[in-house]
Amino acid sequence: MKEVWASLASLMGVIAFIQALLHTVLPPEFRSMLTSFFARFSSVFSPFCYFDIHDSDGVSPNDLYSSVQLYLSRSASTLASRASLSRLSNSSAFTFSLSSNHILKDSFNGAIPVWEHIISQRQAQTISWRPMPEEKRMFVLKMHKKDRQVLIPAYLDHVMAVAAEIRRRNRDRLLYTNTRGGSMDGRGLPWESVPFKHPSTFDTLAMNPAKKAEIKGDLDDFAKGEDFYKKTGRAWKRGYLLYGPPGTGKSSMIAAMANHLGYDIYDLELTEVHSNSELRKLLIKTTSKSIIVIEDIDCSIDLSNRAKKPKPTTPSDPSNPTPNLQEENNTKTVTLSGLLNFTDGLWSCCGSERIFVFTTNHIEKLDPALLRSGRMDMHIFMSYCCYEALKILVTNYLGIEGEDEGLKAVEALVDEAEMTPADISEILIKRRRDPKKALEDLKAAMEKRAEQKERVRNPTSEEVAEEQEKRALETPKENGLEEEVSKEESEKDQDS
Ligand SMILES: Nc1ncnc2c1ncn2[C@@H]1O[C@H](COP(=O)(O)OP(=O)(O)OP(=O)(O)O)[C@@H](O)[C@H]1O
Ligand SMILES: [Mg+2]
Missing domain, CATH: 1.10.287 (Helix Hairpins)
Structure with a gap:
């Protein structure tokens, strides 16, 4: 042969x-x-066949040409002996493309397609009502005739899909908010967007490295999991609940997730949403490959009881001239069941590849319905700074890596002090020009904090006496308040 x-x-x-x-x-x-x-x-x-892919059909640009250009940019940066460099107007990344008359070999399902980029001068125009570019550009795809069945159209589909992913990754992330209060913009969109430039990444995030790796792995599995979700009949979405004290990095984690996956963020302000149907409309107008965030979910709406029904009122009730007003009011707010439908119901699957993230400082205040398994797939506790997390902060803020005396000196204190990464980073940033002093300040702050904690746990006899005195002064007031409340309640009961 x-x-x-x-x-x-x-x-x-x-x-x-x-x-x-x-x-x-x-x-x-x-x-x-x-x-x-x-x-x-x-x-x-x-033995070969060739396919010409021109940059335009003479009237409109050829999508396939620009996709091939982007697709080859991945390999052009490393394999081509000559590449052109460019930067899109809405992007902060550079893209490489194959230079004129250069070739690149690719591989796909055992075949070796070869690409050549050809730029030639357009011949002098006769009469044309539309100015044409001076250059003609095309890619030539060369392949063995025997591979034709394998490559067309599967390889071209692959090229288009990879190019779409590169295009998405190259453009800046967007942060959407729903501060319009239900009204739409000129294009009928309820979301406003700004470029999302948060610099938080999984590298800058201070937390236990094993936990961080687990979350990163979970996100990667999700992003690559289209076939898995299809096979198991599950909607391609995932929910994360981030909980923990203020300043432990919940918002920073969301930014790191978005930057890691290259997703846009929809920051849903629930207090701006007036009804469940409005919530649904907002959901429909989100794009796939996005993270939908509800921060401080316990403060956003009354999520205490989804079974709670409005009190029935009758037309004969003289105290209520508009009998169905209460019911009407209820439809004018977002309820827990509306929110659960938003994340979990049939509507949540209109579109795909979406991540829901809720954050709270008080997980104990949340309704168990929100916490049940399958609803929020991962509950992530963002804790006070541990030694492993501290090492990350010290490396990022002070440039200290590996063993360090000052760092060793705070190791025994870090758990006891219960300081948040936000507290610690404030101290480090102030002294970032003098790492030694920064660690000394940190040690002093941790000792002070540990002492305060110890005092709360084991107060001195004077402190106990002081506390009792304070309580004694407050008790009559509290009793008075309780009495007032119970009086009010009994009056209400009589009315009804
Ligand atoms: N785990 C962390 N790693 C790195 N930096 C952190 C971390 N946690 C907090 N910080 C720093 O503290 C600042 C505040 O953190 P962030 O807003 O993420 O906290 P939060 O948990 O969302 O707080 P809140 O509950 O008040 O919303 C961040 O801008 C960041 O600089
Ligand atoms: Mg936050």
């Missing part, structure tokens, strides 16, 4: 030689006839 290919290749070489020779001696009219004759002749015997 090898010999056959070799003799075919030498035949092609001879033809090319004769073609070039005749080119120099023949008049132009004969040359073009000869060229097309040889082209037809060689295509019959050539």
Whole structure:
């Protein structure tokens, strides 16, 4: 078989030689006839087939051309001997593309497609009502005839999909908010967007490295999991509940997630949403590959009881001239069941690849319905700074890596002090020019904090007495308040 290919290749070489020779001696009219004759002749015997992908069809740009350009940019940066560099107007990343008359070999399902980029000058225009670019650009895809079935259209689909992903990754992330209070913009969208430039990443996030790796792995599995979700009949979405004291990095974690996956963020302000149907509309208008965030969910709406029904009122009730008003009011707010439908119901699957993140400082205040398994897939406790997390902060803020005396000095204190990464980073940032002093300040702050904690746990006899005195002063007031409340309640009961 090898010999056959070799003799075919030498035949092609001879033809090319004769073609070039005749080119120099023949008049132009004969040359073009000869060229097309040889082209037809060689295509019959050539083991290869070729596909030309032009930059435009003469009227509109060819999507496939720009996709191929982006697709090849990945390999062009490392494999091409010559590449062109560019930067899109809404992007902060550089893109590489294959330079003119250079080739790149790719591989796909065992086949070796070869790309060549050809830029040629357009011939002088006759009369044209539309100005044409001076250059004609095209990619030529060369492949073995026997691989044709394998590559077309699967390889081209693959090229388009990879290009779409690169395009998405290259553009800046967007942060959407619903501060319009239900009204739509000119394009009928309820969300407003700004470029999302939060610099938090999983590298800058101070937390236990094992926990961090687990979350990162979970996100990666999710992003790559289209087939898995299809196979198991699950909607392609995932929920994370981030809980913990203020300043432990819940918002920073959301930014790190978005930056890691290259997703946009929809920051849903629940207090701006007036009804469950409005909530649904907002959901429909989100795009896939996005993170939908509800911060401080315990403070956003009354999530205490989804079974609670409005008190029934009757038309004969003289104290209530508009009997259904209460019911009406209820439809004008977001309820817990509305929120659960938003994250979990049929509507949540309109679109795909979406992540829901709720944050709270008080997990104990949340309704168990929100916490049940399957609803929020991962509950992530953002805790006070541990030693492992402290090491990350010290590396990022002070440039200290590995063993360090000052760092060792705070190791025994860090758990006892219960300081948040936000507290610690404030101290480090103040002294970032003097790492030694920064760690000394940190040690002093931790000792002070640990002492305060100890005092709360084991107060002195004077402190106990002081506390009792304080309580004694407050008790009559509290009793008075309780009495007032119970009086009010009994009055209400009588009314009803
Ligand atoms: N785990 C962390 N790693 C790195 N930096 C952190 C971390 N936690 C907090 N910080 C720093 O503290 C600042 C505040 O953190 P962040 O807003 O993420 O906390 P939070 O948990 O969302 O607080 P809140 O509950 O008040 O919303 C951040 O801008 C960051 O600089
Ligand atoms: Mg926050």
